[in-house]
Amino acid sequence: MIKLTVNGREIQVPKGTMVLDACQQAGADVPTLCYDPDLKLAGSCRMCVVEAKGRPNLMAACVSPAENGMVIETESPDVVESRKIILELLLARHKLECHTCEKDGSCKLQDYCYRYGVTDSRYAGQGAHFGMEDPNPFFKRDYDKCIICTRCVRVCDEITGAQAINVKERGHHAKIATVFDGKLDDSSCVFCGQCVMVCPVGALTSKVSAGKGKSYQTQNVLTTCTYCGTGCTFELNVKDDHVVGVTSVRESEFSPVNKGALCVKGRFGWDFIESKERLTTPLIRENGELRPASWDEALDYAANKIKAIKEKDGPDSLALFSSARATNEENYLAQKLFRAAIGTNNVDHCARL
């Protein structure tokens, strides 16, 4: 074990622990942008710099291994000054349109500027403008807001494995691009939106959720995906009793199968819930056409017909196709209905289809 002091508090951590980890264990809130606990370390944004007593330079906590006897300050005047300059440098190329930005309220850059009182940048004016809009229907790429933290590049490589994007050019001209800087649709991108999940700013945002509510206006409900059998969990974002989006839950306690990773259907295929085509009233066929009916009318109609068929031809002339989409509780009741209430084992579902 290694002993070190963080903001006057002594702690012990196993050998190999990074300073950032140690600081977090000691209860210090160290700001990070490029750091992501599930991805390889980049150590590039320098937001997590801390001061170690006796060292000439501030160190990036995420990539510095903790050492015995270290005395760390996470908010010393030098550290704060350094972070302010980094924020100003980032703001120099970050399009400030927080009022209309989807990320307003859940943007790390916004949070840290607020925390350190950084209102604008002394370095603005010379930046490159990208302004590329990708025509895909799933997510928006606004690289005038990108801070080149490369979390999207790493998640695309390490979690999804699509390797669709990387950093093109260097310095002020650096941008995230596909091969030959084309459209995502022409790359190996699978539109899983893991990049949207990890983007700390508003550079990558869902087009399906656009304009439907900011993060602080929604309630989030943990649930299980309705598509394939993998059983990914995620949160439905709800505003005014409407589903307005899907966001990842990354803790394995709540997301044991997928740890926040999703596919294009799970992340962007939810707005059928709000479709105008939803059935909202029972229907009964009359003169060849389906017409709206009350619940009593529809249920009585079905029950009377079932009774008549059972009477005339026996229970085995009736059958149920239950549902691989419905819950366990509903499937249990459906088979019980046909077995116990009607008296037939003609119960199946589309497991084979």
Added chain:
Amino acid sequence: MTNSINELEKDATAIFVIGTNTTDNHPVIGYKIRKNVRFNGAKLIVADPRRIELSNIADVDLRFRPGTDVALVNAMMNVIITEGLEDKDFIANRTENYEELVKVVEKYPPQLVAQICGVDAEDIRKAARIYATAERGSICYAMGLTQHSTGTDNVKTMCNLALLTGNLGKPGTGVNPLRGQNNVQGACDMGALPVVYPAYQAVTNAEVREKFEKFWGVPLSPNNGLTIPDVVDKAHHGEIKGLMVFGENPMVSDPDLHHVGEAMDNLELLIVQDIFLTETAMKAHVVFPGVTFAEKNGTFSNTERRVQRVRQAITPKGDAHQDWQILCDLSNRLGYPMNYSSPEDIFAEIRKVTPSYAGISYQRIEKTGIHWPCPNEEHPGTPVLHGEKFNRGLGLFHAIEFKEAYELPDAEYPLILSTGRSLFHYHTGTMTRRSSALNEFMPSNEVQVNPETAARLDIVDNEMVKLITRRGYIEVKTHVTEMVPDGVVFTFFHFSEAAANVLTQAKCLDPVAKIPEYKVSAARIEKI
């Protein structure tokens, strides 16, 4: 799955993927397999007629002729036995009927099978060695293996392979069907099958039946029920008069849609309970509006048998009712009272009659789901099955001979048609085709055609053609791609206006599982 999903990311040292385009159809499982191969050095064997995404990182890519699965895997077992790579201890202690397997497998040397399957004999040997010598070898398959007239044989053959090499009962091993629907596992667990009550308790077993009769308070039928294809046939003949379809869409998902349509039209009563006016609901006499997963509480059981919570986020749309409430209301009108206060109340009853779920409660799965079997509240759940022994005691080898698919290509229909799913749509499209972004990205069907096939037929990419089988035809645009081999074409089944299942046959199903042969139909393409 005998094992759990995360073992594919961490524990498996070799993965044999057969008949699953994992990155498209179970994308998150695909990510995990790819991660294990790229970052941990796990070996990957891909066996698929198509060049799928995982083929790009495979150690061996067996692009075999559709429908020759048994021959291929028998040849792998031939190599394993010939080279002495079998797990002798496991065979001796945990299995029976090994001699019969040896006798059959002897007839499938790789050089012979290479001709049957259209692959290189050396690749068969390489695949056999990788899987047999792996410390922990996992088999993953999906409908590519099962949707054949020999589907049951194909699955038993994969079990043979796992038994032969002792790849069962440990993390990172197993026989792992990747199931295609959110709760297909749970629907089976709950007895939405014609031959079993919840937890696979046979309806023909008098003792079991008595238990359920006592619990449900009514006499129950001792006869096995009918599977979906049988119900469709009997509706066609007029023996089935009334059908309730709950959250399914046979008018798009079932084989030979003309036949299904005629069967539906023949019914005296068709009740459909769904969230949209599906192609099936359009034929209904009465339609009940149910709710989506976002509007309900309950549980889904995923492909690794993990029971997880579904939570209501919004109130039902319009006058749609909770699906469980509709089922209760109907039962009450039929004179069989069903009164529950909530899905949790129903789950409490499920636990009493479903031994594998007995230890699971909403409280226990509030955060993390639990793998069944979970027999009591102290039990942690069972991510890995068959650790000490199999359900029947010893693992039984099945000696299985290769049989050709039912409908092989001929002069009139020279191509093999296979059907399946796209990454961007789900099943009959009821949900994804009404999801704005997914449907904008992929608004219509396509048929994948190899460039050489296309050249022979004088067709180009993105050309509307007629795709024809003995059942009928669809008009669909071509996607000329090397993903499919010469002579094989592939189309998606999500699109009702160009429905793949107009083309598939319902005549020859797997005799045991009654699964249709969606992966092999004889077809031809005509220019329009």
